Amino acid sequence: MKFVWFNLMPWPDLPDDFRANHRSVWVDIDQKLFDPVRANALYHQYMDQLEYADAMGFDGIGVNEHHQNAYGIMPSPNIIAAGLARRTSKAAICVIGNSIALYNPPIRVAEEFAMLDCISGGRLVAGFPVGTPMDTNFSYGQIPALTRKKYAENHELIMRAWKETEPFAFDGQFNQLRYVNCWPKPIQQPHPPIYIPGGGSIETWDFCIENDYNYSYLSYSGYKAGKMLLDGYWERVAALGKDDSPFRAAFAQTICVAENDAQAEELYAEHILYFYNRCLHVYPGFADPPGYRTVKTIKAGALSQLRRSNQKSFTQLTWKDLVEGGYVIAGGPDTVRERMEEMIKSLRVGLVFGLFHQGSMPDWLTRYNTQMFAEKVMPQLRNMWPEYDSDNRWWIKPLEGRVQPEVSFEDRLRDGLRPS
């Protein structure tokens, strides 16, 4: 079982009256609420936390891409990942991911991900989300009905750029390039592990299964609501004749560990409610533009997590609702372990993206939560899928360690810095 420590990097200072006096946390978020000086502290704090998770033994550290969004101040996760690649040495760098339909040309993604894989020594996990409508359509202006077509073409171009060993011409509907010649190439060959974050589009299931990519269900609705969707995914895995390795799927879960259940509420409730009540306050008109979801997905009844009905419930949830509904796994170590076991088994996932920082959680509490989970819960959950112990198809293949130069500056100093 693998655990990735994930940080959405939310803005923690949305005012108490945010819901009443602002239309949306996303797309047309009020710019007056952003303070660049405050962001100096936040970016460093959030990156420090990700590095701390590496030190605490998490398998990976995760970042993602959102635009014009107060719950994710990370429009370029690659910048954060580059810093992490330098300052960590063990954990996978999980960029979940780059919204590839937004890049023109998407060669940029192939290049930057290759750079990250080289810098990190083969520790990159490459995520390719279609992207939310708020990011992809309303913030970055992609036409909803063409988003998936462009995504498919960009995916093809990136994969070819990584795999092909000679320059080639690419004649696509959205990209025409005479000389595609990706330089650098990733250490992990033929490519880093690919994770596809999804929110319920059934076309995404088939895409993941056919390409043997990990399907990562990123929901804020918790594992109980996620079960119905992942059951559908596993049915498609079986229907398409693939094996049912749990490492084919991942799930994002907010996790809060304390000494006991009562203390968990005392410590975390305020900050988690900040996330659900303020950070998920998205104007419903931004959630589902016509053409973004295919007719097939609409008819399948797969619900967008930000649909109006859900939106209303997100912002009105209480701590009790969140815990009982499985939106948040919170409590003392035994409670958290039991519920994590239930979640992992019921969803059949081999990897959990753990949200240990959420909403307005202060740094000290985030680190406390991380340490409690790493020391008192994670070790008990490692052996959830013993029959798949050796299944590393969806995981990084890093170098043994950083490759050192043949002759170092220190060697030269000892030699009196003479040219050889």
Add this chain to the structure above:
Amino acid sequence: MSSALPSSFSVTTGRGIASEVRVFGTDGPAVVFLHGTTGLFDDEPMLSALSTGSRFRVFAPALPGYGPESDDSGETQLDDMLDVALHGWDLVDAIKSEVGLAGPVHLVGQDVGAMIASEMAAVARHDVDRLGLVSPLGMWVASAPIPDIFAMLPFEFPAALFSDIGLGTQLLTKGLDFEDPKAIEAFQVRNSRRLGFMGKLLFPVPNRRLSTRAYRISAPTHVVWGANDNLTPVDPYRAAWDSAITLATSTVVDDAGHSVHVEQGQLCARIIGDFLAGLR
């Protein structure tokens, strides 16, 4: 000669896209009407009035996304403005072939249909006799941004598209029960197909640079505006269109919004009809 035509017929374009064409009237000069984002309503007062007394025969094809869902309904095949403008001519050709017409036709369009008709008139300037535009989309004035219809909630459309909000609500939702999951699903599918397709022309900004090609429109053109248009306000959009098309004239109709062809159908038909007949 064409009095035996039914009130609708099907055509298939050279590209293989099927379309149902509604016919208003039995005789008179041919007019091809391209509908807007709301599609054709059961009652189309302007089109009915245009055909009264055999003044005109109006042919109104369903644009991609607005007919029955099928593999050849066009919404997945056509991706940009040129695709759609040429599809418009494919439809005109198919209609002319079906009815037995030859020569230039009158083109009339409303909203995005007017945008498409204008592009068609720029592409094939000698194939349009006269061009009638009703509350057209297709120009963008930075000081008066057109509201984002793709971020609107269903209950917000009537006020954006109609001066008479009650009439708009009645026409746009037709008594839809938002408590019925099946009805909501059908509404979402319809909306997704229609506006999803039109998003290729209108999202995120409804401007595909017609203004740089409008100089090619040589057909006499008349533009009709609703005085209370909340989507494309008369000021400044009337002036933008008047200045972009060489032979353009325009009229503003009171007590009407963006859907002026529905709210003041008789008056619109008189204005457009007189223009097409060369009386304006």
